[in-house]
Amino acid sequence: MIDLYYWTTPNGHKITLFLEESGLDYQIKPINISRGEQFEPSFLKISPNNRMPAIVDANPVDGGEPIAIFESGAILLYLADKTQTFIPQDLRGRNECLQWLFWQMGGLGPMAGQNHHFVQYAPEKLPYAIERYVKETSRLYGVLNKHLSDGRDFICGNQYTIADMACYPWVVPHERQQQDMAKFPALAKWFTRIHDRPATVKAYEIATEINQNKTVDEESKKILFGQDASSVR
Numbered sequence: 001m002i003d004l005y006y007w008t009t010p011n012g013h014k015i016t017l018f019l020e021e022s023g024l025d026y027q028i029k030p031i032n033i034s035r036g037e038q039f040e041p042s043f044l045k046i047s048p049n050n051r052m053p054a055i056v057d058a059n060p061v062d063g064g065e066p067i068a069i070f071e072s073g074a075i076l077l078y079l080a081d082k083t084q085t086f087i088p089q090d091l092r093g094r095n096e097c098l099q100w101l102f103w104q105m106g107g108l109g110p111m112a113g114q115n116h117h118f119v120q121y122a123p124e125k126l127p128y129a130i131e132r133y134v135k136e137t138s139r140l141y142g143v144l145n146k147h148l149s150d151g152r153d154f155i156c157g158n159q160y161t162i163a164d165m166a167c168y169p170w171v172v173p174h175e176r177q178q179q180d181m182a183k184f185p186a187l188a189k190w191f192t193r194i195h196d197r198p199a200t201v202k203a204y205e206i207a208t209e210i211n212q213n214k215t216v217d218e219e220s221k222k223i224l225f226g227q228d229a230s231s232v233r
């Protein structure tokens with residue numbers, strides 16, 4: 001059994017996408033980040049960065065003690081290696097998959113995250129910051145669109161992998177990110193292909209069951225956007 005420490009955000013969806021595809025046994029432990037549950041000492045032992053997602057796998061393949069993992073990219077890789085699914089098993093395919101996984105973790109995720117922050121949540125509308133992150137999001141969409149333009153169905157060719165699962169939830173909010181999907185035709189087709197998978201539908205249904213209230217209120221903003229080193233002492 002895998003315990004998934006989860007809230008209904010793009011980084012959380014990455015892991016429900018995998019778990020729903022794989023059929024692994026799991027249970028969700030909601031961590032309501034808008035109410036500060038990510039600072040509970042018991043959660044920080046699992047995820048010292050006070051961020052979800054995180055998992056605890058009670059049955060690791062080495063047969064040892066339960067293992068705790070934080071960082072969504074590390075979790076996807078762990079689950080793919082555990083099940084030997086959703087990651088190519090040959091050297092070149094695996095490396096292509098890891099490059100795009102790391103591209104998402106270091107590029108698309110953080111840049112689209114800042115886009116969300118300055119476009120939607122910042123108390124002041126700062127044109128320089130908005131333009132910087134909307135343009136960088138557009139550049140990254142362009143990179144992925146170009147990669148997908150050679151007729152491949154998924155990032156690693158015809159196999160649906162953890163690279164797709166990492167990227168997809170960050171393209172779901174394309175409208176809020178001020179991106180026009182009509183400008184990215186190969187990306188738009190890839191998006192629909194993943195959107196229509198039964199496991200994707202289920203993952204997003206689970207999100208709606210767990211959290212009907214998607215609004216970020218003033219209390220949440222204080223918790224999420226006021227952190228500094230004193231928050232983690």
Ligand SMILES: N[C@@H](CCC(=O)N[C@@H](CS)C(=O)NCC(=O)O)C(=O)O
Pocket residue numbers: 009010011012033038050051052053070071072073223224
């Ligand atoms: N690099 C981390 C980022 C995780 C992350 O930023 N999670 C956010 C929600 S998407 C979170 O838990 N925020 C809680 C907070 O800001 O205190 C990962 O990919 O797992």
